[in-house]
Amino acid sequence: MSIQIDQAIIHEIAQNSDGQLNCRLRPQPLLNGAAVEAMLEELHSTYTSKGGKGFGFFGVHGDDGEANPAFSEALNRYRSNEMGFVEFSAEAGKLLQEELGKYDFSQGGFLLLASYTALASDYLFVALLNAKSSMTVLDDMELTQVNSLDLSNMQLAARIDLTEWQQDKESRKYISFIRGRAGRKVADFFLDFMGCVEGVNPKVQNKSLMNAVEDFVAGSELTKEERQQCRDKVFEFCSEKFDSGNDIQLKDLADELADSGMDSFYDFATGGDYELDEEFPADKSTLRQLKKFSGTGGGVTVSFDGGHLGERVIYDPVSDTLLIKGVPANLKDQLDRRLKGE
Known part of the structure; x- marks a missing residue:
C-alpha cells in the first residue's frame, strides 16, 4: 500500500419525505478491511x-466576513486528542448538512472522511460521493441492480495536509480541492462548510515560472537545442513533482538546471518581476507549453513539439501563417483522399 490508513468513516446526507436534508451518522469507523483499503x-x-x-487554507473571506471556524476548530480538537474521530466526523456531517440546506440544488450524498499517512505526511481526505446504479450477476446467475459509490466521477473532494497545517502557520496551500468541471463556483458550498479560503493559484505560479524560463533562455548564450533541453528539463522536473503529489521547490529546480550547466536561474527568477513563491504546486497543463505549441480557434486545431519551430514548422507573424514541412502520415492520407474525391 502507498498509504497507511488510520481511520475512515461514511455518513449519509439525504432528503427525508418532507424534502428536508438529514444526516444519518455511522456510530463507529469503517473496519480497515480489504474493501476500505482498496477504496x-x-x-x-x-x-x-x-x-x-x-489550494487554500483555513482563513478569512475577503469582503464577506470571517469564514466559519467550526470545522477547523473541531479538527484541531481531534488532532489534540480532545475529540474522537467518530465525534469529529459527526460534527463535520452536521456542518455539511447545514451548509447544503442553504441551497436548492443539493440532493445530498455520502460524506467520506479518512485519516491516513502518505510519504511521511498526515492527511484528512474529505469527499461527498454520489451513488450510481449498476448491474451484477448473483450466484444463481440472475441479474440484479445494485447501487455503488461513484469513485471515478469524484467532483466534490478536498485533502488537508495535516502535517503542513500544524507545522507551517504561514502556509496558504495545505488544503487542496477539486475545482469541478464548471469551475470554482461549483465547489463553493463544499469549501464553505470547511471554512476554506482559496490561497495559492497554481496556474498563475506555473505561468510565471514558464515566463521566467522563457526569458532566461532567451537572454542566454545557449544554442537552440540547448534552450529546448532547458525547457524539457524544467517540464520533466515539474512533472515528477506533480505525479508524486509534491510541490515545486524553486531552489531545487534551479539546482537541477545548474547541474546541466545552466547557472543562475534562481537569482534570475527571484530577482525579476515574476512574483514566484519559493514553493508551489505543479500544474502540468500550464507547463506543457514549454514542450508543445497548441491552439484551437475557428475550426482549426494545431499542436506540435516546440523543437520543430523554425525547422519543420515556420511561423510568419507578418502574414499570420504557419508553414508545415513533412505533414504527418495519417493527416496526409486524409488530405490525399479528400483531394482525389474532389
Whole structure:
C-alpha cells in the first residue's frame, strides 16, 4: 500500500419525505478491511492525479466576513486528542448538512472522511460521493441492480495536509480541492462548510515560472537545442513533482538546471518581476507549453513539439501563417483522399 490508513468513516446526507436534508451518522469507523483499503487507495491515486486542483487554507473571506471556524476548530480538537474521530466526523456531517440546506440544488450524498499517512505526511481526505446504479450477476446467475459509490466521477473532494497545517502557520496551500468541471463556483458550498479560503493559484505560479524560463533562455548564450533541453528539463522536473503529489521547490529546480550547466536561474527568477513563491504546486497543463505549441480557434486545431519551430514548422507573424514541412502520415492520407474525391 502507498498509504497507511488510520481511520475512515461514511455518513449519509439525504432528503427525508418532507424534502428536508438529514444526516444519518455511522456510530463507529469503517473496519480497515480489504474493501476500505482498496477504496482509499483508488481515491488517493485518483485525487493525486487530477489536474487543475485549487489550494487554500483555513482563513478569512475577503469582503464577506470571517469564514466559519467550526470545522477547523473541531479538527484541531481531534488532532489534540480532545475529540474522537467518530465525534469529529459527526460534527463535520452536521456542518455539511447545514451548509447544503442553504441551497436548492443539493440532493445530498455520502460524506467520506479518512485519516491516513502518505510519504511521511498526515492527511484528512474529505469527499461527498454520489451513488450510481449498476448491474451484477448473483450466484444463481440472475441479474440484479445494485447501487455503488461513484469513485471515478469524484467532483466534490478536498485533502488537508495535516502535517503542513500544524507545522507551517504561514502556509496558504495545505488544503487542496477539486475545482469541478464548471469551475470554482461549483465547489463553493463544499469549501464553505470547511471554512476554506482559496490561497495559492497554481496556474498563475506555473505561468510565471514558464515566463521566467522563457526569458532566461532567451537572454542566454545557449544554442537552440540547448534552450529546448532547458525547457524539457524544467517540464520533466515539474512533472515528477506533480505525479508524486509534491510541490515545486524553486531552489531545487534551479539546482537541477545548474547541474546541466545552466547557472543562475534562481537569482534570475527571484530577482525579476515574476512574483514566484519559493514553493508551489505543479500544474502540468500550464507547463506543457514549454514542450508543445497548441491552439484551437475557428475550426482549426494545431499542436506540435516546440523543437520543430523554425525547422519543420515556420511561423510568419507578418502574414499570420504557419508553414508545415513533412505533414504527418495519417493527416496526409486524409488530405490525399479528400483531394482525389474532389
